[in-house]
Amino acid sequence: MRLALLAMALGAFGIGTTEFVIMGLLPEVSADLDVSVSSAGNLIAGYAIGVVIGAPLLTVVSTRLPRRRALILFMGVFAAGNLLSALAPEFGAVLGFRVLTGLPHGAYFGAAAVAAAQLAEPGRRARNVARVFLGLTVANIVGVPAGTWLGQELGWRATFGVVAAIGVVAMAGIALCVPHLPKPHGVRLRHEMAGLANRQVVLGLLTIVLGCSGVFAVYTYIAPTMKELAGFTEAGVTGVLALFGVGMTLGSLLGGRMADRALRPSVYGSLTSLALVLLLFSFAVHNPWTAAIGVVALGVATFATCTVIQVFLMTKAERAPTLTSASNHAAFNLANAFGAWIGGAVIGAGLGYTAPALVGAAMAVVGVGLALAAGYLDRPRPPRSAPAVPDAPTEAPAVPAGSGAGSAG
Known part of the structure; x- marks a missing residue:
């Protein structure tokens, strides 16, 4: 294996x-x-x-x-x-x-x-x-x-x-x-297609797009950010990018363990940590040491989140595992394109290189909201109670004389 x-x-x-x-x-x-x-x-x-x-x-x-x-x-x-x-x-x-x-x-x-x-x-x-x-x-x-x-x-x-x-x-x-x-036995094309209409799958894909767009709003412009704000040279920026890969590796391993232990809470926790890391990154980026730590933390939070949601989608679309899993990567690339665009927009508006991290944190919070909404909709519903029936009397009512009860007539 x-x-x-x-x-x-x-x-x-x-x-x-x-x-x-x-x-x-x-x-x-x-x-x-x-x-x-x-x-x-x-x-x-x-x-x-x-x-x-x-x-x-x-x-x-x-x-x-x-x-x-x-x-x-x-x-x-x-x-x-x-x-x-x-x-x-x-x-x-x-x-x-x-x-x-x-x-x-x-x-x-x-x-x-x-x-x-x-x-x-x-x-x-x-x-x-x-x-x-x-x-x-x-x-x-x-x-x-x-x-x-x-x-x-x-x-x-x-x-x-x-x-x-x-x-x-x-x-x-x-x-x-x-x-x-x-x-897998029983999986058909119509099942794979229908899997994408699953409410939990749709919300999971939207969570990826909005939650991870913030990451790419930052990562697309990481080189000028590190040079302008943290003071890294070009060679130093190459090392910083390698640190992001280290964080991604750790996050992937961590996300796998988290998802095996408690899947739904891991979705909430990983997205919340992603929002927090993005928020702190906007402050950490002004010092080379804290900026380097922030890049590692961003890689960890990003791929822990991606791994957890990947497993979540596969679990919620058991009869459509392949198409749903592949759609997760399409959603991730949509996040890449959207995040790069919005990051460039806020920088172009003169808000500076810390602005993408702040916008990204807000977008990750929206992702947390979507995940919480999905959890609420996925709650087991209590069975509908049957109409109330009057309590049976403790003693049988008296039968009027001559009513013929129990007689063949």
């Missing part, structure tokens, strides 16, 4: 690397393709669009496939997208291939989360899911810094070529190590 989880985590590592490494390579991409840095930034949006489109689309297409075959298919599309991006001659083609690369993102994590849960022993489902997600968090510690360095030394195309190779290795590992996992 460990090798199976490792193979799926390697695929997650490749996906996490290609998603975030582009942020550090925009100057190289813009120079090579002769576009502005702001235009090159559309490659980030293109990937997010691919995730949002592909999460439900590829999951629906694969509903009749065994888990292992679906995982191999998704990783194959991912590897091809990265290779084509590396070989594309002009910006428009690269943008199109970035959309292609993003298509299997959510579907892969959805299928991998369900496969990891199927492989788990009783009481360890959330921990298995968290171990697969470790690949995504480790990517932010190792993959993104290493990919950025490689792209700066050998060109951004080399980075995407290496990521494509990682995808091929992950495909081989999944084929060799993940056992045959048939689609």
Whole structure:
């Protein structure tokens, strides 16, 4: 089982690397393709669009496939997208291939989360899911810094070529190590589609969008924030980003344990901690030491929340586990796009680099409110009481004489 989880985590590592490494390579991409840095930034949006489109689309297409075959298919599309991006001659083609690369993102994590849960022993489902997600968090510690360095030394195309190779290795590992996992009995396409109409699932997805948008309002602009307010150099900013990855890793492990112990309270607690961390971050960012601690805490709170809500969604949509799980990643990328926009809006309005954290804290509080509303609606309802019936008399009433009671007449 460990090798199976490792193979799926390697695929997650490749996906996490290609998603975030582009942020550090925009100057190289813009120079090579002769576009502005702001235009090159559309490659980030293109990937997010691919995730949002592909999460439900590829999951629906694969509903009749065994888990292992679906995982191999998704990783194959991912590897091809990265290779084509590396070989594309002009910006428009690269943008199109970035959309292609993003298509299997959510579907892969959805299928991998369900496969990891199927492989788990009783009481360890959330921990298995968290171990697969470790690949995504480790990517932010190792993959993104290493990919950025490689792209700066050998060109951004080399980075995407290496990521494509990682995808091929992950495909081989999944084929060799993940056992045959048939689609759970009774799961049908109509069930998967109906799962998204589940009130608890809808509220959970909205919680992700609003709760995590605050994180990306801060993280998208973390480099200028660290330089302007905390006083870090460019090399120091690279280290700070690695610290965020460390926090993500710790948060993923913590979230898995929390969800296995008490799922609903963990949803409330993780979102509340996220709001608190974002609020404190706006004060901590003025000192390099407290800013570094704040970045780690932000990573912990973010991925503890994401892991807990991932398990919550899978639990509330038992007959639609894959599509619901994949939709969680689509919601996460919507949070990415919305958070980046609102963070840029408040900075552009002249409110400063602490404003995104304050706005993010408010958005996380809205997420807490949604989670509490979902908990209220999910409360067991007491059965309706039957109409009151008068108490039976303690003694039988007297029968009038001559009434014929008990007679055959």
